[in-house]
Each structure stands twice: as C-alpha cells, then as structure tokens.
Amino acid sequence: MSLFTCPFCGLRNLEEFAFHKTLPNVPGGVFEATFLRRDTPESSEEHWQHRYGCRAWLRVSRNPSSGDVLEVELLTGMAASDGPAGRGSAR
Amino acid sequence: MSRALRSGRRITAETFEFRFDGRSYAAQRGDTAASALSAAGVRALGRSIKYRRLRGLLALGPEEPNALLTVGDGPDRIPNVPAPLLRVTPGMRLYSQNRWPSLRFDIAAVLQLGAGFWGAGFYYKTFLWPSWKFYEGLIRRLAGLGPAPLASSLPIAKVRHLDADVLIAGAGAAGLCAALEAARAGERVILCEAQPQAGGELCFESATLGGLPAPEWVGGVLAELEARGATILTDTTIVSASDGVAIAHTAPAGMPGSDTLLRLYAPRLVNAMGAIERGIAFIGNDLPGIMLCGAAERLLADYGVGVGRRVVLFGNHDRLYHSALRLRAGGVGVALVVDVRAAPASAARAELLAAGVECLAGHAVLRAVGGSAVRAVQVAPVGSTRAPRHIACDAVLVSGGWSPALRATVLQPWQSCGAAAGKLTLAAIVGDAAGDGEPQVQPYWRSPASFSQEKRQFVDLQNDVTVADLRQALAEGFREIEHVKRYTTLGVGTEQGRTGGVLGAAILAELSGTALATVGVTRARGPYQPVPMGVLAGTRVGAQLRPARRTPLHDLHAAAGGRMELMSGWLRPRYYAGNGADATAAGIAEATRVRAHGGLCDGSTLGKLCIAGPDAAAFLDRLYLGRASAIAPGRARYAALLREDGMVLDDGLMLRESATRFLATTSSSHLAPVLAHLEFHRDTEWRGRRIALTDVTECSAVIIVAGPASRSMLQEVLGEAWREPLAALRHMGFLDGAAADGNALRVLRASFTGELAYELHCRSASAASLWAALAATGLAPFGLEALDILRVEKGYLTSSELNGQVTPQDAGLGAMLRPTADGAPPDSIGCALLGREALHAADRPVLVGVRAADGRAAFLGGAQVTATPRDTRSLGYVTSAVFSPALGEFVGLALVARDHANPGNEVVARDPLRGGDTWLRIVPCVHVDPDGARLKA
Secondary structure (H helix, E strand, O other), rough: OOOEEOOOOOOHHHOOEEEEEEEEOOOHHHHHHHHOOOOOOOOEEEEEEOOOOOOOEEEEOOOOOOEEEEEEOOOOOOOOOOOOOOOOOOO | OOOOOOOOOOOOOOOOEEOOOEEEEEEEOEEHHHHHHHHHOOOOOEEEOOOOEEEEEOOOOOOOOOOOEEEOOOOOOOEEOOOOOOOOOOOOEEEEEOOOOOOOOOOHHHHHOOOOOOOOOOHHOOOOOHHHHHHHHHHHHHOOOOOOOOOOOOOOOOEEEEEEEEEEEEHOOOOHHHHHHHHHOOOEEEEEOOOOOOOOOHHHOOOOOOOHHHHHHHHHHHHHHHHHOEEEEEOEEEEEEOEEEEEEOOOOOOOOOEEEEEEOOOOOEEEOOOOOOOOOOEEEEOOOOOEEHHHHHHHHHOOOOHHHHHOOEEEEOOOOHHHHHHHHOOOEEEEEEOOOOOOOOOOHHHHHHHOOOOEEEOOOEEEEEEEEEEEEEEEEEOOOOOOOOEEEEOEEEEEOOOOHHHHHHEOOOOOHHHHHHHOHHHHHHHHOOOOOOOOOOOOEOOOOOOOOOOHEEEOOOOOOOEHHHHHHHHHHHOOOHHHHHHHHHHOOOOOOOOOOHHHHHEEEHHHHOOOHHHHOOOOOOOOOOOHHHHHOOOOOOOOOOOOOOOOHHHHHHHHHOEEEEEEOOEEEEEEOOOOOOOHHHHHHHHHHHHHHHHHHHEEEOEEEEEOOOOOHHHHHHEEEEEEEEHOOOOOOEEEEEEEOOOOOEEEEEEEEOOOOOOEEOHHHHHHHHHHHHHHHHOOOOOOOOOEEEEEOOHHHHEEEEEEHHHHHHHHHOOOHHHHHHHOOOOEEEEEEEEEOOEEEEEEEOOOOOOOEEEEEEEHHHHHHHHHHHHHOOOOEOOOOHHHHHHHHHHHOOOOOOOOOOOOOOOOOOOHHOOOOOOOOOOOOOOHHHHHHHHHHHOOOOEEEEEEEEEOEEEEOOEEEEEEOOHHHHHHHHEEEEEEOOOEEEEEEEEEEEEEHHOOOOOEEEEOOOOOOOOOEEEEOOOOOOOOOOOOOO
16 A cells, blocks of 8 residues: 545555544544544554645545555545535645 | 687677776676676685685576675775676776685685584584683674675665556566567556666577567567657666555666666566576585576676586586587587486487587486586486596586576565466467477486585575585474574575575475475565665655754854754754853853843744634634633733643644634644644534634744843834834733834744743744844843753743643643633533543642752753652653752752642652762742743833
8 A cells, every 4th residue: 555545636655644543433422432442454444634745634444454445535524526615626 | 818809798899907806807898797707717706604615606697696796995895796797897896705814715714624513503502612702703703794884985876756557577578578568558567677688588599589589579579668658677676566666776787886766656566587597406516617507608698708618517408408509609618418307308409419519318417526616527327326427627507497586476466477487488478489498397406415425515505505404404303494494594695595495495395205385485575685775765865864944043043153953853053152161051151141131042943823714713712722712812822732632732822813813833843743633623523614724834933032131122123113012012912013124023922931022923034134133232142952941940831741641730731721701611622531530640740840859969851750769669750950040959840740749748850870869849830930020021
C-alpha cells in the first residue's frame, strides 16, 4: 500500500498522508470510544489526513493484514463534489 | 602476455593504465577489473574469508564470491566492490582483500593447516580459555571482508520517480519479449537491466531469432520499444519491490559514486532475471583458474579475454559442447571436455570430436591440482575406483546447470518468465528461434571423495563452506536448511547463496537421504543486492533531511553574536556571545538585565492560527478552555486546548480580532498537531459550518519587548501616534495600526517573562528596521536560555510541563473548568473524560514549585522525586530547573504526587547519574513577583 487515493486529489504517494487512529468497533459512550478497542486482522476503520496535500480528513477502510485499501471517503460523509457548504470540488 | 589490443562487445580500442596491488596494468575503455586483470594473466584476486586461500574469478556478475576489491587507499576507500562489475578508469588504484602483508604471502594462510579446527560453528567450541576477550582483538582483525572507509567523498545520489503499467526486471530474451508484448498492447513499460547493455545471454550466443542473428534481433526490439515509449534502464538493479513500488539502483561505474536511486511505481511486476549458473563440488574446486563456463564465454565475447591455452570443461549438459566450440572459435585452446552423463548425444559434441578435441563421457573431475593456480586435473569414470588420469591444464570451466534467480522472491508480487521460470531454450521463450537446444541437464552435485578430502570440496566459496561442513552440521543435528545456513554460514555474505545455495541444498539432500524439494532453499530477504546506505537515503541528507527554518531576524541575531541552535526545526538564538562564557552564564546575565531594565527577544517561531467565520466563536468555545466567545474584540485571553482524553495538548493566547475572527497562538513545536486537531473536529462534528482555519505563522514576525523600560522605549520608537494608545493599553489587550514604514503593525500586551512586555506583530519587511530601532534605544537582545529562566521564575508552562500526560487540574488550570454562566458543566472537547477516577487519585502528580531545602543546592530538570533518599517509589519528577538571578538560588517546577505536594513539604530530587540527591521544598509555582505587580505596571 504505497499509493493512496484521496477523494479530492486522486492517486497520491502514501507519504503525503498521516495516520491518526483506528476506530474502535465497540458500542458505547465517550470512554468506550476513546479507550476500548478490539482490532481485527482482516478489517480496520481508520482516520487519515491528507496532511501534505489538501488536508482533508478521510475515513479509510483497510485490510491491515494485506495492506489493501478497501474504501476511502471523506470523514464528513459528504461527496468531494459538493458545493460551498461542503468542501467544494477540486477537479 | 601479449599487449595486443583485444576486441570485444564492451570494449573500445582506447587504452590506459591502472594499478592493482601496487603494480601497473593495461586496460581498455569498457574493461572491468575482472576482464583487465584476466587479460593480464592475473589469476589470484583475493583470499577467502576463513581459510585465507588464494581465490580467483568464478563468475561474471554480482554472484562473484571472492574477487572483491577495495578501490582507493585513503580514508574514503570503497571496499567489497565485485571485480566483474567494477568499471576501470585511468589511474584507478585497486587492492585485493583478506590478506596481510600481501596477496602472495599472507601470514594468516597458516590457518589452512588447522582446517580441522575451523569447521562449521568452530566459534562455539573454541577460543573459550581463558576467555573470548583474549582472542578477540586478533579475530576482529582477521574477520570480515574489506576494510571499512573512515570518510566519504561520494556525491549525493540522484533520485528519480517513474511510473508505468508494468515493470520488467531483466532484458534478456524473455524480458525483451515480455516488454514487446506489453508495449504492443499499449501498456507503459519500464524495462530494467543490470548489465550495461540489454540482451542477456543472447549477446554471445550464436542464435537466430525470427531468422535474424541474435544481436540484430535485440537491436530491432530495442528500437521498437523506444519508438513505443518504453523506458529502458541499463546498469539498473531492482533492489526490492512490494506493494506496487520498486526501489532500483543505477550504478554505471559498478561501484558507489554516480548512483541514481529510482522509485518505480507499477502495479504489475515481471521477473525475467534469468538463471544463474552453478558449479560442481570436487576436491580443490576453489583454485584460481577454475571458473563457471558462462563467465569464460562472456569474458571472451564481451572483453576479448581468453582464459587459458589448455582449458578443461566439466559439466553435465549439452551446452558444454556449444561453449567449447565458441571458445575454440575465439582462440581459447580446449584440451578436454568431461561430461558426467554416460551417453550424451549432441551434434555439437560430434563437431568437437571431429575437430580433434577429446570428449569424455561418463567421467568426472575428481580433483584440481595446483598451488597458487590450477595446473592439472584428475579425471576418472563416474563410480570407478581405478586410479584417475592426470591431465595438465591452465583453466577449468565448470557448469553444473542453472538455478533460477531465487533471490527474486524479494520482489513481490511478480510473475516470472524465461529462464527464471525454468525455460532454458530460446525456442521455449521466443518461439521462432534457433539456439543451442535443450541442454538435457542430468543432476550432478559433487564428485566422490573420502571424508577428509571433503574438507576441500567447496560448496560456498565466499564463506569457505565445504561438503565436510554440511556433513558435520547434519551429524550435529541440524536438519532444516535455515538452521544449516546459520550454523555453517552457507549462503551469507554479499553473494547470498547465488552460486552455492542450490548446490548446498542438493548436497545436504544427498547426505541426509531426503529429496531436494523437501530440503528446499533458504528464504531470500531484501535488498536483492548490496546497496550503499547513502544511496537509499537519496537526497534526504543534511539540510534536505532536516531543513532549518530561519526567522526574518536571523541575520541580526548572528550579527549580535547569537549562538543559534536548531529547536523544533527553527534556528533560534540560545544566548548571545559576549554576555557570558557559556549558555548558563549568558542566560543569567541576559535575564538579570531584562528584569532590571529590558530586552528584546525574537518570538516569530510561535505558531499563529487564524480561525474565522460566522461559526468560529462557537467552534472555539467547544475546542478550547477559556470561553473564546466571551472575549471582547481587541482583547486576548489565555486558552488551553485539550485532547479528547482530557490531557492538555497545548496552551497559548486567544486574540479576538472581531466578532468572527480570532487568532490563536501555539507553542513553536505544536503547531502541526494543533492545526490537525482543529481541522479534524471542524470536519466531523462541525461539518457544514462556516469556519476557516489558516496557518498564519509565517505571515508576521514577532518581536518581544520585555522589561520595566519596555513601554517607554516602545513609545519612543513608534512615535507620537502610538504614545497615548500604548499608555492606555491594558494587560492582555492589543492594538492594530501602522509601523513607521506604513506596514501593518499589531502591538499585543502579553508577557511570558513576567515583566511588563509587548509583542510586536509586524510584516517581515518591517522586522529588521523595527528591531534595530528598538536596539538603538538600549534594549539588548536576550536568547532562549534567558527566556527559560524568566518563565520558570514565574511558573509559566511549556511543553516540559505539558508533556501530554497532564490534565488541566494537574497543571494548575482548574479554574478554567468552572461551570458556564448558566451553571452547566464545561463541555469542551476533553472535559467529559476529565471525570475519570484515575485522574483524581490521591497520588496523581500535580504541578508545584520547588526550591532547594537549604537554599543553596543545585538541582536539574529530569530528576525523579521521592519521599526519602532511599525510597524507590517515584512521586513524579522535576520538569524544569534554573538558577534564578532574582532570588540567588535554584528554582524549578515539578510534577509531584498530590499527597506529597503540600507547600512546605520536603521531598528528594534523585539524580544519580548527574549530581546525586538534593532535598527540595515544595513552594508555590510562582517564585518571583507572585502578585504580578511588575506584569500589570
């Protein structure tokens, strides 16, 4: 996984992105969301930021064992082509 | 040896001289060290690592195990360069390795006599009495390959990035076909070839493809590939590949010096790296003059070098005869071809016999005889016990078959083709081709020998691993090939089992009675070939690895004698020479002067973030402690930022410029995490709201004017227009106006020193003149050392205290957590988790001030704090400690367990490595001017 697709910028080098954290998949409140985790080897939901590019925050669905990236979407859930209320389109 | 000009595919007629072990030799442009020295009749190129036996050239590629030379003799010499890769240049000085005092007379060669003692794993059983240390010095001098360099004069490697649809490793017949197919299908192709020219084995085989002679076919393919836009890289080896990116290394000189590092992005990888010839183990098979058959053919075709006048070929396949014919055609005298197969049937063999060359079938070479080079072989029928025939010769060419380039498994994922996939005939690879035909290899790994003679049957020539070592490893219980590798050192070193790996595995299989497929081969790990570390670093060295940022006032600091240090990526003045002999003395002097009169400091490196938009105020209320929405325009407030788990991320000032525009300051090192934190929350919970976040750190320079005289000096410099406003400016307020040159200027009254102080935010263009004008009034600059003294005296916080594990209550910021005006608890990010039990435990560290109990002793930041000098339970640690000139003693801040942190309590600062133990007394955090009278003057 040395290349990464940003919804705005397209296929970019992994070095442009910064990993933030893996999301837990346990239900609960603030405490559970911050501290309790159960990592699974076949899938992982993560927050990444395109730090050295458009600085968009992304939700990435990944297979940590093989490194395959399954899904990349903006963290806001909005589409990259939304109007000014969102982030606006880049291309 | 004749000095007539040689002709070959890779050399030109231009001649020059170079030196090897002090003697001068002739070479032609394009020669490698191996070819030039072979042409000059030099057989011995080095000595082996363990037994220090004389060794010569075996192979003509990176798989060469022994002919490793050192280039140069200064501190920047380059060791371990394979002779067959090393392009010779005029005046080059080369040296053999592993010998002292000379190649001919090596003192350590006496080690061969005790060969029985130095078998596999000898270091586990010997050199034990009286202790290893007794022998260590001598062994270290003998061990290893070439001498390491002490300095480097190599230039920085260039870096290139290329991307394509398919990356093909190897430009032989299979690689060229694969590239052609891909290019014709419209794919973008990168073709990598480790040799200087594409073509591989085709270049010296007398083959025809599609009716064309091989070299012409190769030329045509290359032309078509270039016309179709393929990238062809020669002298380039792929070092590793995974996850869609391959790292490749171009080394046109054959040694470090003009390297290029390539990052190749291609989703599909094709391995066409071919197969490597392997040898056969017989007694004395390591003598100089014994080499692989393909190496001799290549020496002749590429460099015009004949390896001998009476050459014996030994092998187990049909290609031997084709090679013999080609060598004879090139002027090399072939005395004998020894084939282990009982009934070989090959047209080339018939041709050879007709030419009068003796060809023995069903025979094997038992032994090579010679001292410093081979001079005869002993040959006998396979399986016979009769006395062997003695045949004089001056070179032995061995070929036991070919092993696919197994190291290619470091390239993932790949599909292989050609010889790498086991196809050994051109017809199988190309189709419409006529080459040498199926070689009909019959496996043959070693000639018979007695147990003691097996000590001279070499399997791995780089590590001196013999058949006897493999037998010993088996006897000692090592069965797995990976264990055998580590115990006998079979396949370690630069050669990594290229020539000896499969041979060793097969012999192990024979000795243990298992199948070769069960024994297997060792797993290959990257890099594929040795690469200098500097090449892998590419351009990320020195300033490109860690660029130093400079403020607009940098030159003024340097001119004033500032000692600049790299902190958080910025060059900042730690102190100014002339104020003291070292940082501590200068810092004390500068701090004293600030409190007495005043001083200037460069604060440009502090982070500044602009938060603007109609929803900015509500956003900041939720992110920061400090109620940003309640700040009036033109005023500033201290604010702290919490992480989601309640720990303090950073602190700084929050300035309100208007109803919808704020400026937040951060510490120099925390700008990036703070901005990312704000952006994250803006993009999640606050999506759709109108909030703009901008990093404006570099938009203005910041000059700090601090001290009792600061206001009057500032009024003097800024002029009449600013006199009244400055006098009326209250603490934590700011004014926006214009500097003398008309550029925008903001004056913020805020202090990190505890004195009456102002921060001037101005454009970079105004900074130097403003600083100079202020300095002219008598305000002298002070550096970070002095700033630290002043802020510790006042108990102000930096990242030393806010270490990521400190909550607002721990840091004394609990007042910021008061409920909101309508009584609701604070609900900023992080507040919810502040209620956790552990954060209110009785022994959780809280920030306190500390002084020496005796009022005199020194203590340092980092010292652990315990209740008594013998306690082992740490109550916390001293976060900052300085000598306070205002108080004449050491003062500091510490995190100490709450149940020991009562003012007046005494604890011990433990510092065994630096100063020993010091009794400390807990005091309030603010050591100097606790009422803030100087601040609010």
